[in-house]
Structure formats: C-alpha cells, structure tokens
Amino acid sequence: MTARIQKGKLAIAKELYDFIENEALPGSGLDSETYWKNFEQVVVDLSPKNKALLAKRDDLQAKIDEWHRNNKFELEAYKAFLTEIGYLLPEVEDFQISTENVDEEIALLAGAQLVVPVRNARYCLNAANARWGSLYDALYGFDVISEEGGAEKGKGYNPVRGAKVIAFAKNFLNETFPLANGSHADATKYAVEGKKLVVTLKDGSTTTLAKEAQFVGFNGDEAAPTEIVLLNNGLHVIVEIDASSPIGQTDAAGVKDLVLEAAVTTIQDLEDSIAAVDAEEKVEGYRNWLGLMKGTLSESIEKNGKTVTRTLNQDRTHKNLIGGETTLHGRSLMLLRNVGHLMTNPAILVDGQEIYEGIMDALITPLLTFADIKGENTIKNSRKGSMYIVKPKMHGPEEVAFAVELFERAEQALGLPAKTLKIGIMDEERRTSVNLKNCIAQAKDRTIFINTGFMDRTGDEIHTFMEAGPFVRKGEVKSQIWFPAYENRNVMIGLQAGLRGKAQIGKGMWPKPDMLADMYKTKIEHPEAGASCAWVPSPSGAVIHAIHYHQCNVSERQKELLNTQPLSLDDLLTPPLATDTNWSEEEKTKELENNLQGILGYVVRWVDLGVGCSKVPDINDVGLMEDRATLRISSQHVANWLRHGIVTKEQVEEVFKRMAKIVDEQNANDPLYTPMAPAFNGYAYQAAYDLVFKGGEQPSGYTEPLLHAARLKLKGYTGD
Secondary structure: OOOEEEEOOEEEEHHHHHHHHHHHOOOOOOOHHHHHHHHHHHHHHHHHHHHHHHHHHHHHHHHHHHHHHHOOOOHHHHHHHHHHOOOOOOOOOOOOOOOOOOOHHHHOOOEEEEEEEOOOHHHHHHHHHHHEEEHHHHHHHOOOOOOOOOOOOOOOOOHHHHHHHHHHHHHHHHHHOOEOOOOHHHEEEEEEEOOEEEEEEOOOOEEOEOOHHHEEEEEEOOOOEEEEEEEEOOEEEEEEEOOOOOOHHHOOOOEEEEEEEOEEEEEEEOOOOOOOOOHHHHHHHHHHHHHHHHOOOEEEEEEOOEEEEEEOOOOEEEEOOOOOEEEEOOOOEEEEEOOOOOOEEEEEEEOOEEEEHHHHHHHHHHHHOHHHHOOOOOOOOOOOOOEEEEEOOOOOHHHHHHHHHHHHHHHHHHOOOOOOEEEEEEEOOHHHHOOHHHHHHHOOOOEEEEEEOHHHHHHHHHHHOOOOOOEOOHHHHHHOOHHHHHHHHHHHHHHHOOOOOOOEEEEOOOOOOOOHHHHHHHOOHHHHOOOOEEEEOOHHHHHHHHHHHHHOOHHHHHHHHOOOOOOOHHHHHOOOEOOOOOOOHHHHHHHHHHHHHHHHHHHHHHHHHOOOOEEEEOOOOOEEEEOHHHHHHHHHHHHHHHHOOOOOHHHHHHHHHHHHHHHHHHOOOOOOOOOOOOOOOOHHHHHHHHHHHOHHHOHHHOOHHHHHHHHHHHOOOOOO
C-alpha cells in the first residue's frame, strides 16, 4: 500500500508530498494550505475537460477506422470525410505570434539541441554544460576522423590521429573565420593590436581576419592572449592558446583547442526519454529539475579511480574591444518537457482516480522553477523570467487550447505573472500537423517552439490508417510523399506565423550516437531546411552539429524561405500504404526481426530497469537511440501487417522468441539484466508481446499504457 496524505479530494503519495513540503515550497513564498487548495481546484475543474478531449480522440479514430473499412482510399473523398467529422478544420486567418520575454537562445540563436532524461542527474548536468564543448575532443573520440593511415583511437594519445584532428580544426577556422591572407594552418602567433586580431604566419608576414568584425574579444595579454573569442552567425568559437600544454606544444601558434558554442538549448525531459510510473520516479525527475533551477544540482561519479563531482558551469567572461568585460552564458538554456494529455499517474489520486499526469506536471514544475523565474538564483537559466515547457503528443488545436488554459490556471494558482509559462508545441501527431496553423494560433502569445517529431508522427500515421491497408516496409516510410510535406510544412507554417526571430523551429534526433561521421555529412539538411535547432544524441554530437550552423546562416535561410510556398496538404494527407505487397518470405522475416528485436531490446530495459531512453543495439549490433517514439513505430508496424495478413500470429510469435534470445545475449554482461528466455513469461516480454498483438486497440498507438502497467506490476503496485 502507498502511504498517502489527504488534502481535500487529493490523496498524495507521501514521498511526493514530503518533497513538495520540504524542498519545493520553502522559499517560494507560498504556504502549504493555499498551494494544495489551489492545486485541488485546478484538478477538479480541468480533469473532465482532459477526459473529454481523450474521448474525442477515440471517437474520431473509430469513425476513421469505419470509413476505411467501407471505402477504398481516394484523396478528395477522404478530405471531405475528414472535414465532415471535424478532423480537418478550416484554416484560421493569417497572424503573427506575439510571445514576449523570450531568451535569445530561443528567439535569435540557431544551434544544436540536446534532449536528456531528467531523472538522471549526470546526464542533466552534462547536457546543461554542453553549451560549450571541445572540438578537438569531439573529433578525436568519434568517427568524423577516420582511423585510416595509422589514425586509430587506441588507449593512449595517437599523434597521427591528433594531427588529423588539428588539420580538420584549422580547416574549420579557414572556412568559418578566413584570414585576409594565408591560412590558420600556417599561423605562428595570435595577438591583439589596435582592437584587431593580428595573425603572424610562418613566412613572417602578418594578416588579420577577412571579416574583422568576427573578432569580438580575448583573455590574457594583448601580446600573448590565452583565448581568442570569435563570432559567426551568432555563435562563439574560442581559440585556446597554451604553448606549454601537451597539444599546444605541437602547434606553431600554441593552439591547444577550439571550444565551440554547441548545445545552445537543452530539453530536460519528463516524458519520452524517462520511465516514471509512480511518485518515487516522478520525484527523482522533479528533484533534479529543482536543483537545475536553483543552480545547486551536483552529482559525484567515479572516473579513473577518483571521485569527480559535477556541478553547473559558471558563466564565461572575456575582455571585449571597448575596454570592458563581456559575459557569455555558461550553460545551455533549459526547456522542460512535461507529459502530454493522455497518461495518468498514481502519485496523486483524485476521488480515488489517478491524476492526469500532464495536469500534475503543470502544477508542480513551475513551482520548482520559482528561483529562476524570480531571478533569486546566482546560476541562472532564463534571464527573462520565463519558463519554457515543451508539450508533446497534442492532437489538434483544441488540445493546444487546453494546454494554454492549463498554463493560465497554473500561473493563477501559483501567483505567477500572466504568460510566464511559454509553450513548445511538438508537431508529432497527425491531427496537429494537418491543422498546424490553427494549433499555433491557439497559443500565439506563448509559443516559443514547434518541431517535427518524425518517430511519433510515423506511429500516429500508421495507427490512423490501421484499417486502410498494409504499410510499406518501415525503412521506406520516409521515401513516401507525406514525409517531405510534413517536414516542409512545419517550417513554412511556422515562418508564416512569425516564428523567425521569436521562437524555435526544430527538427528531430540523430539516432546513431556513435556514427557522427554520417551525421556530419547529412544533418546540414536541417539548418538548410530553415530549422533553427535540431536534436543531437550527446554533447559531442552537439559540438559536431554546431559546425553546420556556421556553414548555414539559418536566419538568412528563413528569410529566403518566406518567399516560397509550403508543400501540398494533399501530399501530407496521402498515406504510405503499400501498392505492392508481394514481399518474399525472407523480406517479411527480416522486417519482423528488425522490428521485434528493437521492441524487446528497449522494452526489457524500460520495464525491468526503469531506463526510458538508451543506446540499444539493433539486430546488427549498431547502437541506436531508442525511446517510446521508436517503439511506437515498430509495434504499430507489426500490428498493421498482422491486421492485413502480411504476416501470421505464428510467425510473429516465433520471431519474438528468437529475438528475445538475441537480446538476452546482447545484455549478458549486465549484472542487473533478467533474461527473457527460456520462460518468456516476464513482465517485460509480455508487455512487448501485447504492444504488437494489442497494438491496434492502444489509444493512438501509444506505448505508455502497457509499459506503465507492466512496470507498476513489477514494482508491486496494487492500485491503492
């Protein structure tokens, strides 16, 4: 039984209640009785609205399923049907968002964005501190620099590899901060003379930057600076100079590293990348966010036999060119992703029923942000007094309007100024993407972010068209016409709604954290598409991706795109159904193996270990970033093929068992891992099985209900 504290109609798990009373409320200026009374009133008022919105989702899907069972897909008839049932809405008149008090990292800067599970303090701190990162380290440790020609990573320092890293970095300087004459590779000295950067070359000549305004500051003496601060497209690059350092000794100018402004923003995540099924796990995430906002979060880890304590980085300072000092923000600006409208959580019971988790997050997480909102912390996040809440998995403008109402009520309950709580709208559900302009309009004075979430969006695409017919193979989904329309329309509608210079337009995650060479070759497409941020899987990935924002001026690219038209809504509405299902048995088996191995590899860690996002080896042992969105695609895809007879129940069950053995082998060295074979009856295995065989009946194809139920059973929760 869970110990609970009764406050009116609220029965609050003691662990959560104690956290609020002893850690969150002190110093907030709010008294306990008023907080819980207001909390109760908001929950009582808004829970029926939340429930009704979820019922509307189910009702619309039931009508869509029935239509597809009775009609062959034909675009014009389909559009008329969607309009008739209120799924596809008339577009609102043109407007411009009017969001105020937005920090420059969101409004003006384009750069890499990290997403990290807020339950993990070490990851939280690493991400927050990833505002600045070593280019030399990122290049040396990953495959952007090949290991050919004796450049293997090895255990110790490899000077051959080091030379390749330095050559890459000097080339980056030449491309981004070119000299008026010569090359950075030939520099023997950097100095400051008459407010200019003067570079001595190996032939004895001196030169300056071709664009002198790119030099904005330095540290150390003018004749022998220790840091040179450069600026391009709003992002800083710091040339570190120390001729006595191991690397600096090898460089004619004493350059030891380039430090890049990398993860300009970070989403600390309470949703897709964590497993938080009860008060214990929610409090872990809440406590870390509170520490981040107060600036007090720390984590001690063992590294090379020593205990290292990690804390939030301080701001950076440098001498500017007018005789003063400039301060640069030392940390990534942090947004917090709350839970969407669907899930409930037993952390609080309301008249005996679990609270809607999104309502709970909205009433607790701003309280945890008070020190930052009020500017009472010394290590600041927002300097504008705003809190940035990313809101996922909303279906259409009514649900965005509900989120806005929820934020308004939270502000009133907590005594915060109106519009303190800003909203990031994740365009990852089909009813949102086909009505995106209307969605933004509902939050036009709070919007600070829209993005494409291809994984969840694909899961919803499959579930919406579950009855229409079999889908193409999973790897072919991106090649269908709906996908470029989805990605393009998100940017274009955002720009037309005035997001340029006021809010972020984002793109999705690079899924292969160890394969940054491929990321470096391809992810330039995101800034070139007009996106001002894109998700990366690690701090090193943020450093590498940061190069792309030097190669592409996103603000100028957005200005160009404003003169073009979005791709067709008709394309967006056209489903990726297979026109030819004559796949061989081998092809079908490989598709099942790929999907089911990924499902099992992720679910077993989620349910058994409470790991919500991790690098999971695929069937070829390539580590992929997996979360509930990737799980949603795989489970819905197999469910779709089962529904239309492409594969049989017996085939799927046989592959499930074979893949479980492979996943067991892949995790054999983990002492905390519980094998699924040979019994195949554990909570994790059953959850994975149900995700497929009950996939068609899951709300919007979401995986959370089954995952939460399985983990709660594992933890012994009895539904008290």
